[in-house]
Amino acid sequence: MDDIKKFFDEYSKFVDEVASPLGKNDDAFLERGKELSKWLNGNFARMDMAAAGLCGEAGEIGDLWKKLKFHGKELNEENRQKLIDELSDVCWYVAQAAIALNVGWDDVIRHNVEKLRARHPHGFSPEYMKLKKD
DSSP states (O other): OHHHHHHHHHHHHHHHHHSOGGGTOHHHHHHHHHHHHHHTTTOHHHHHHHHHHHHHHHHHHHHHHHHHHHSOOOOSHHHHHHHHHHHHHHHHHHHHHHHHHTOOHHHHHHHHHHHHHHHOTTOOOHHHHHHHHO
16 A cells, blocks of 8 residues: 555656646746736636637537447437537637637637648648658
8 A cells, every 4th residue: 555655746746857847837827827917918817718619619529429329329419419518618719719819719710711722732631641651
C-alpha cells in the first residue's frame, strides 16, 4: 500500500513541476486574463464561454455517438434530432467565438475552405492519399 501511495505522491509532484505557472497561480492567471481581455478588446468572457461551451457540446455529440455505436442506443429520429440539437449548440458557441474575435462567419468559412484546398489541392481520395505516402 505504501508503494502505491509513494507512486501517486511522486506523480503529483511531477504534475506540479511541469504545470505552467499560469495554471497554478491565481495572481498570474488573473494578470494573463487581463492581457487576453485587452487583446480581445474586452471579449475575454465571451471567448472563455465559447471555448468552454464548444468543448461541452462537442463532448455531448461524442458521448451520444459513442452510445449509438457501442452501446446499442436506438437508431431513431429522436436521437438524430438530439445530434442536430447539439450541433446547433456548437454553432451558437462558434458564433460567440467569432464575435469575440471580431470576425464574420463568412470569413471563418472562407478561411477553412482555403486551408483545406491548400492541404488537399487534388481533392481527397484514397488513391491520391496512397500516392502521397509513397
